[in-house]
Amino acid sequence: MLWMxxxxxxxxxEIYTRNQDIETPFAIEETQNNKxxxxxxxxxxxxxxxxxGITLPTAHGLCEQLIVKERNDNLERKTLQQIASHISPFSPxxxxxxxxxxxxxxxxxxxxxxxxxxxxxxxxxxxxxINYSFKLTVAKTPLAAELAAELIEEKNKYLINEAYLKQIPxxxxxxxxxxxxxxxxxxxxxxxMKTLQxxxxxxxxxxxxxxxxxxxxxxxxxxxxxxxxxxxxxGVTLDTRETFELPTYFEDHIHFxxxxxxxxxxxFPLKRLLTNMEHYLQQRQQATASxxxxxxxxxxxxxxxxIEFAEPQCRKDKILPLIYLRFETLTLSEPIITxxxxxxxxxxxxxxxxxxxxxxxxxxxxxxxxxxxxNLISRLTARLGNEQVKSLMLAEDHRPESCWSYTSPAxxxxxxxxxxxxxxxxxxxxxxxxxxRKSEQAQQPRPLWLLPQPQQLPYRKGQLFWHGPLALLSxxxxxxxxxxxxxxxxRDYYIARHHRGELLWIFKKRTRTLATTQVQSQEKxxxxxxxxxx
Amino acid sequence: MNKxxxxxxxxxxxxxxxxxxxxxxxxxxSTHSNNGTTSSGYALFxxxxxxxxxxxxxxxxxSCELLSDQTGIGELRFLMPSLVRASNxxxxxTWVAPPFIPYAPALHAHGIDLNKLLIIHSKTLxxxxxxxEQCLQSGACSAVLAWPQGANYQQLRRxxxxxxxxxxxxxxxxxxxxxxxxxxxxxxxxxxxxxxxxLKIIKRPGGWASQSIRIPLIDEEALTQTATLQTPSxxxxxxxxxxxxxxxxxNQPQKQAQAQAQTQLKNDIPLSKGGSYVVxxxxxx
Numbered sequence: 001m002l003w004m005x006x007x008x009x010x011x012x013x014e015i016y017t018r019n020q021d022i023e024t025p026f027a028i029e030e031t032q033n034n035k036x037x038x039x040x041x042x043x044x045x046x047x048x049x050x051x052x053g054i055t056l057p058t059a060h061g062l063c064e065q066l067i068v069k070e071r072n073d074n075l076e077r078k079t080l081q082q083i084a085s086h087i088s089p090f091s092p093x094x095x096x097x098x099x100x101x102x103x104x105x106x107x108x109x110x111x112x113x114x115x116x117x118x119x120x121x122x123x124x125x126x127x128x129x130i131n132y133s134f135k136l137t138v139a140k141t142p143l144a145a146e147l148a149a150e151l152i153e154e155k156n157k158y159l160i161n162e163a164y165l166k167q168i169p170x171x172x173x174x175x176x177x178x179x180x181x182x183x184x185x186x187x188x189x190x191x192x193m194k195t196l197q198x199x200x201x202x203x204x205x206x207x208x209x210x211x212x213x214x215x216x217x218x219x220x221x222x223x224x225x226x227x228x229x230x231x232x233x234x235g236v237t238l239d240t241r242e243t244f245e246l247p248t249y250f251e252d253h254i255h256f257x258x259x260x261x262x263x264x265x266x267x268f269p270l271k272r273l274l275t276n277m278e279h280y281l282q283q284r285q286q287a288t289a290s291x292x293x294x295x296x297x298x299x300x301x302x303x304x305x306x307i308e309f310a311e312p313q314c315r316k317d318k319i320l321p322l323i324y325l326r327f328e329t330l331t332l333s334e335p336i337i338t339x340x341x342x343x344x345x346x347x348x349x350x351x352x353x354x355x356x357x358x359x360x361x362x363x364x365x366x367x368x369x370x371x372x373x374x375n376l377i378s379r380l381t382a383r384l385g386n387e388q389v390k391s392l393m394l395a396e397d398h399r400p401e402s403c404w405s406y407t408s409p410a411x412x413x414x415x416x417x418x419x420x421x422x423x424x425x426x427x428x429x430x431x432x433x434x435x436x437r438k439s440e441q442a443q444q445p446r447p448l449w450l451l452p453q454p455q456q457l458p459y460r461k462g463q464l465f466w467h468g469p470l471a472l473l474s475x476x477x478x479x480x481x482x483x484x485x486x487x488x489x490x491r492d493y494y495i496a497r498h499h500r501g502e503l504l505w506i507f508k509k510r511t512r513t514l515a516t517t518q519v520q521s522q523e524k525x526x527x528x529x530x531x532x533x534x
Numbered sequence: 535m536n537k538x539x540x541x542x543x544x545x546x547x548x549x550x551x552x553x554x555x556x557x558x559x560x561x562x563x564s565t566h567s568n569n570g571t572t573s574s575g576y577a578l579f580x581x582x583x584x585x586x587x588x589x590x591x592x593x594x595x596x597s598c599e600l601l602s603d604q605t606g607i608g609e610l611r612f613l614m615p616s617l618v619r620a621s622n623x624x625x626x627x628t629w630v631a632p633p634f635i636p637y638a639p640a641l642h643a644h645g646i647d648l649n650k651l652l653i654i655h656s657k658t659l660x661x662x663x664x665x666x667e668q669c670l671q672s673g674a675c676s677a678v679l680a681w682p683q684g685a686n687y688q689q690l691r692r693x694x695x696x697x698x699x700x701x702x703x704x705x706x707x708x709x710x711x712x713x714x715x716x717x718x719x720x721x722x723x724x725x726x727x728x729x730x731x732x733l734k735i736i737k738r739p740g741g742w743a744s745q746s747i748r749i750p751l752i753d754e755e756a757l758t759q760t761a762t763l764q765t766p767s768x769x770x771x772x773x774x775x776x777x778x779x780x781x782x783x784x785n786q787p788q789k790q791a792q793a794q795a796q797t798q799l800k801n802d803i804p805l806s807k808g809g810s811y812v813v814x815x816x817x818x819x
Contacts, residue, residue: 369624372674376626379668380654388655392638392648404638409626412649445757446640448610449633473757495757501727502606503757531637532606533757 001235002107002116004091005145006127007135008083011100012071013040015079016257018131025063026257029056030071039071067257075255076100082252084244086130089283090123095142095241101149103142103241120158130276139165141235147174165233166208170199173207175229195222249344250280250288259298259335263327266295266339270323273341274316281343287312287350288343291319297334305330307382310410311374312347318375322382329383370413377409398481399489400450400530444477445495447505447531454528457506464527470496470504480510495533505531570594572703575615575752582735582744583721592616593739597670597694597704598721601713601736605633607727611751613679613705614644620676620703621647628652628669630680631662650676663689670704671696677703691718730754 008014012028025045027038036056048063059066076099084094084102090113093105106119113119116138127134137152139145139160148160151172157164175192199222204210210218211234219227231237254269270293281287289312293305307326313319380389390406397403455466463469475494482488491507498504509526571591574580584590592598600609620627627650629636642648652675656662659682666680670693678697682690690706697704706719713724713736722737724746731751735744 369674372672373624373626376669376672376674377652379672380665384654384656384661384665388657390653390655392636392641392651392653394638394642394648400639406653409652415649445753446637446643448614448637448640448644449606450635450637452635500604500607501729501731502604502608504606532634533753534606534608534610 001105001140002110002138003140003142003145004104004106004120004123004136004138005142005149006083006087006102006104006123007137007146007149008080008100008102008132009135009150010040010133011076011079013042014132015072015075016069016255017042022257024257025050025066027059027066027068028071029068038068069257073099075253078253081244081247083127083130083132085246085280087123087126088246090119090126094244096244097146097241101146103145106138116159129279141233142239142241143174143229143233144235147172147233150174166206166211168207170196170204170207170210175226195226198222249342249346250277251340251342251344252276253294253338253340255338256336259337261332261335263330263332266336267323267327269339270341271316271320273339274319277341277343278314278316281314281346281349284346285349286346287314287348289345289347290343292342292344293323294338294340294342295332295336296338296340297332298337299334301334308378308386309374310377310381310413311371312350313378314349322378325379325382373413374410377413398479399487400446400479400493402482402487445533447503447533449532449534451530451532454507454530457525457527457529459525464496464506464525466498466504466529468499470498470506473497473503476508479507493530503533504529505533572616572619574612575619576612576749578747579733579749582741582747583738592703593721594703595698595701596721597690597697597706597719598723599706599708599712599717599719600723600725601708601710602725603710604727605707607725608731608751608754609707609725611753612725612731612733612749614646614752617677618645621645621650623676624650625674625676625702626650626652626669628654628665628675628678630654630666630669630678631656632679633681659684663693666693666704667696669700670702671700673700673702675700675702677705679705679707681707683709687716687718694718694720 013026016022016028017026022042023044025042025048027041027045027050029036030039031037038050038052038054038056038059040052041050041059045059045063045066048066050059050062050066054062056068059068077096080096080098080100080102084096087102087104088094091104091106091109093108095103097103106116110116110119113122120136120138124136135149135152136155136158137145137148137160138158139148144160144165147168148164151168152158152160173191173196175195199210211230215227215230218230228237232239252273254273256269260266277288277291288309290306290308293307295303295305297303305326307319307322309319309322377389386408389409391409391412393405393407393412395403395405457464457466457470459465460469473495476492477494478492480490483490490510492510493505493507496504496506506527506529509528511526571583571593573591574583580590582590583593602609617627627646629652631654636651636653638648638651641651652669654662654665654669656665662680663682663685666678666682669675669678680693682693685693693704693706696702704719710724710726713722717737720737720739722735724734724736726732726734726746731749731754732746733749734746735741737743
């Protein structure tokens with residue numbers, strides 16, 4: 001077994017600072033024993049004399065412009081998970097050690113990546129991409145790797161051997177109190193200072209001195225847990241840990257030190273997030289059907305912006321224009337403190353292949369135009385919204401208003417694909433449908449324009465009137481159906497001609513009983529305009 | 535000096551010469567070679583658009599305007615044959631903010647592939663123009679039908695450029711008033727209806743404005759034939775109408791009732807000028 005430990009000493013700070021160049025002094029505070037202490041600070045703050053461990057009032061005294069944020073355990077845990085998924089291609093066994101350490105079992109992956117040196121380089125470049133400062137060690141046990149990662153200063157000596165281990169001072173041991181893991185997860189490691197002080201009091205200075213002693217004697221003096229700790233450290237006992245399971249979706253956030261008020265200033269951090277997402281998707285050969293942009297404002301309200309694509313996307317340069325379009329119609333009421341990007345409708349990437357010997361190169365290939373069509377839909381819906389971009393389809397119904405419906409254009413592209421394949425197989429079918437269509441057409445003429453609502457036609461001088469008197473041309477075509485549901489239709493349709501020559505599709509409402517007909521017709525016309533034969 | 539000026543002037547792409555006008559050139563190729571135009575489906579109209587050795591028809595990659603104050607005078611049936619051709623391409627036929635609902639069964643009956651139709655219900659002129667431009671220049675639309683009422687010259691020019699860039703056909707329906715204004719569209723047609731569909735080209739590439747011509751629309755005969763008219767309620771005599779309604783109320787077979795009505799019709803109703811019946815609705819109840 002060989003373990004690699006990635007230790008992120010400045011994680012709490014870099015959550016905020018890694019993606020931005022902050023010029024103002026900035027620090028993270030943590031409450032310890034009812035005292036608010038500075039935990040970490042950036043260079044600018046350090047230049048003002050602020051250092052870890054001083055109290056907050058002192059820090060403010062040293063530097064007036066200091067921006068302070070409280071440590072956020074939740075966020076650290078999430079960030080650690082993100083980093084873990086970022087380096088997941090390198091090892092099947094990854095464990096997270098709160099608050100800021102990741103362990104990878106690498107003995108099984110060395111052959112694949114061509115030796116420890118290569119693997120080390122690859123992981124190093126991978127983490128440098130996401131801008132966290134880190135320390136890296138490799139040791140035989142997870143505890144030893146962890147321990148060394150906290151202490152090690154030189155970057156080149158990452159491989160921890162036994163000799164190094166023996167030189168570790170007792171005071172630095174990461175022996176935790178039993179159950180300390182169950183304490184606040186985000187807190188810095190709670191060492192069992194009492195035991196360590198006792199050891200130092202007895203005159204031990206290095207770990208090697210301790211390991212040379214007979215174990216039963218040690219166990220009697222310092223208890224079984226300490227013995228187990230030493231065994232785990234040296235690899236005598238197996239150190240089993242919970243492995244980290246990769247989330248099946250992408251999520252990343254950028255937290256701002258200073259609030260952002262302009263939408264345009266959000267685009268730059270969003271580009272970073274998109275780059276991360278692109279990377280994530282490419283590694284898995286996946287694409288996403290939609291993304292959600294999460295904006296958290298200073299009142300901690302979260303605005304979520306859904307952007308759906310007509311076709312699964314994985315490229316940042318295809319997605320970014322859609323975000324621009326959406327942002328054009330957006331206004332911010334409150335300043336933004338966090339921007340996040342989420343993609344949870346992941347699917348396999350469709351690799352498009354064009355045939356090598358295309359039969360007619362002048363014509364666009366089907367896939368190509370389909371993706372063009374889909375891109376257009378994505379752009380239109382990004383700005384206008386899904387409701388305003390529609391396609392048409394037929395429905396099985398006799399009612400003129402129900403025998404068609406709006407549908408989503410994306411499904412039309414998909415159905416078009418299937419339809420094409422079918423027609424290629426069987427051209428006779430096509431001929432048949434054309435014949436059917438023609439016979440339908442011959443039977444019942446239908447107008448090209450339909451009114452959203454039938455419009456009542458008044459009488460004037462004894463004639464039906466719609467921008468002028470109307471004359472009936474042909475009819476009736478009786479449509480009497482749907483008595484079984486809520487909207488029964490009982491109408492006689494006629495084609496009428498306007499005196500200027502427009503042809504109109506009008507109908508007369510029929511009522512079943514004679515008495516009501518007479519009463520109603522005196523009050524209201526039973527004639528309605530429903531369509532125009534444009 | 536003058537010579538050079540004249541020469542460069544003649545080279546100018548916006549200049550057309552009278553010798554290029556359609557009437558003078560002879561054209562025999564009846565098959566559609568499809569170099570830059572789509573046949574409109576109306577031979578009379580195609581001929582008007584014949585110029586510079588291209589086949590007559592709707593120009594590709596360009597915008598055209600149909601000017602009329604009326605909606606529903608046959609403008610869609612006039613476009614239908616060319617739209618059916620366009621729907622064979624794997625590109626959208628986009629309708630931006632149509633005044634009514636394009637009726638799917640009728641479009642299907644004409645032979646348009648409904649999979650290719652895209653309807654955009656934009657609410658403002660700004661959105662409509664934006665959507666029109668996007669569709670035109672995307673290259674993913676074979677035709678874009680739009681109703682840009684109130685658009686100015688610059689906006690229309692952008693659309694014309696977009697149509698060129700996207701190899702798309704922009705069809706803009708504008709009011710007759712717009713005929714008096716300048717427009718960047720290379721083809722502008724005034725359409726009107728006076729018993730039949732008429733059009734007058736007021737601007738075309740390489741040609742004078744045309745006379746007003748009559749175009750017999752498809753299905754015009756099928757729609758206007760009066761033989762099928764069976765109007766039970768045209769009777770001036772109230773007792774007869776009542777009689778008829780009774781017939782239906784008592785579940786008398788409908789055909790019989792209609793036959794009855796038809797005979798009454800022949801006897802009583804005078805034909806109006808257009809060959810149709812004048813409906814006297816006051817007596818309908």
